[in-house]
Amino acid sequence: MPKLLTINGLTGYIILAATAFAVAAGPANAQIIERDLHRGVMEGPEQLDPQYAFHAAERAILTDLFVGLVVDDAAGQPQPGAAESWTTAKDGRQWVFKLRDDLKWSDNRPLVAGDFVYAFQRLLAPQSSAPFASMFYPITGARALHASKAGDLATLGVKARNKRTLVFDLEKPTPYFLSLLSHPSAFPLRKDLIERGPDSWTRPGRLVSNGAYILGEWLPGRHVKLRKNWGFYDPASVNLDNIFYDIVEHGEVALERFFSGELVILSGIPRDRIAGLMETAPEIVRLHPTLTTDYLVFNTQNPPFDDPKVREALALAIDSRSLVMNVLGRGEIPTDGMLPEGMANLRAPAQPDRDSPYPPKRPLSPSQKRSKAKHLLDNSGYGARDSLRITLHYNNSETHQVIAEAIAGMWKKIGVRTDVYGSHYNVHYGDLGIGDFDVARAGWIADFDDPMAVLELFLSDKERFNYSAFADKEFDRLFKAANGQPNPRERAIGLYRAHQRAISQYPVVPLYNHASRNLVAPTVTGWVDNVKDIHPSRFLNLPN
Structure with missing residues (x-):
């Protein structure tokens, strides 16, 4: 394992790994160089249903795969996502969201306001055991519907006025309502795919998403690979072609893979290594409340x-x-x-x-x-x-x-x-x-x-x-x-x-x-420490 003191050597290792490329098939006289970023996580996802995500790694991956009405920017602050704009009634009890024009799912099907309506109805349905459903009880009828045995989904205060307009009616003014909408539980979902394969719709090849990336590969215990979604509403803002969430459950192995350059981001640092890393390589250590x-x-x-x-x-x-x-x-x-x-x-x-x-x-x-x-x-x-x-x-x-x-x-x-x-x-x-x-x-x-x-x-x-x-x-x-x-x-x-x-x-x-507690290689740009510890891959880059 490389010595922690040799930060210049470390940077060299990371540059070597970060600029590694894969040559994909293309026109006869062209080569497509794909740019990959490897993120180390200490535990892998158990499932990728946005409404049942619980672990930090699951939320990180889902934030790359899906986009809600609003998204967290690099600093963890809400900004327009699938919605290009919104208005709030004077009494604070109604929010109206206007979706971006020509939104698409990763299978090229149009994304419409009804996809959000379905997601919220599924989240708050009487049979739902979604762990964060109660966060959305401010929505009119949500608590009563969720607590009922066979409630009417039409009583929920989430309606599609048309294909691009979504309306939320609230029980009372809710100052934090906007911040709820970047949570995975509020992501849009495809009713047809979930009903066709209720136990298989989140698998590679079947998961259809609307975010900056799509699910390419999921090997439990090894890694999750995401590929750039060229149908994303802002593909030019997505700098990297492939994101790997590499699962490294043992701290020393994780550090070895980071310092060898195999990983350029490592979330979670062994407790007994913090002090040494802060002393020898403070520029790569990110500690933030x-x-x-x-x-x-x-x-x-x-x-x-x-x-x-x-x-x-x-x-x-x-x-x-x-x-x-x-x-x-x-x-x-x-x-x-x-x-x-x-x-x-x-x-x-x-x-x-x-x-x-x-x-x-x-x-x-x-x-x-x-x-x-x-x-x-x-x-x-x-x-x-x-x-x-x-x-x-x-x-x-x-x-x-x-x-x-x-x-x-x-x-x-x-x-x-x-x-x-x-x-x-x-x-x-x-x-x-x-x-x-x-x-x-x-x-x-x-x-x-x-x-x-x-x-x-x-x-x-x-x-x-x-x-x-x-x-x-x-x-x-x-x-x-x-x-x-x-x-x-x-x-x-x-x-x-x-x-x-x-x-x-x-x-x-x-x-x-x-x-x-994150390690971030000097070659990575776009990383901003924030209280949510959310760092969408869309905002990261590995400049040449």
């Missing part, structure tokens, strides 16, 4: 975690700053809240009202927190050493294991005995979904830049992702009142208070906000 929070979740349905004081004691004993500084050390931000730093549409009151239940708390030192934690356990009947024994669950990864063991050590200092248990990603989150755990590690990526993307996890009627089974009438009241507030400033303050209420009950223990 994201809208992602790691946290612990308590099963509040089972004793002793049905006792808020026990949950508070365990939360107080965790020193998240120590986790970040001494265990992780890769740009994460310690936090005591669930809302990532810098999130939009959030505002603390200028000063708490005299009767406010949310006064600012005086920070406690780690030793003071441990003392309070022991006192809380004493009062809850768990004062004797080892009288409380729990299992901390995590999904398998070196980082998650190290964090779990560090937390177990912190709990040991207050007399709590902890067993750590790791399992495969799907098994882990399956157990969380059915409540088969004591305390567990979880992570949440805000899919749009608004507190709603996180706070809805704590709603009493939230069936998916409310792993703690938290139910609090006061939180529900505060959240719903704030989210229905037409004044943006009052809404932002109300959501802040709802968040404080949820955190004060300790259904979860926020640990830290993530930083994206």
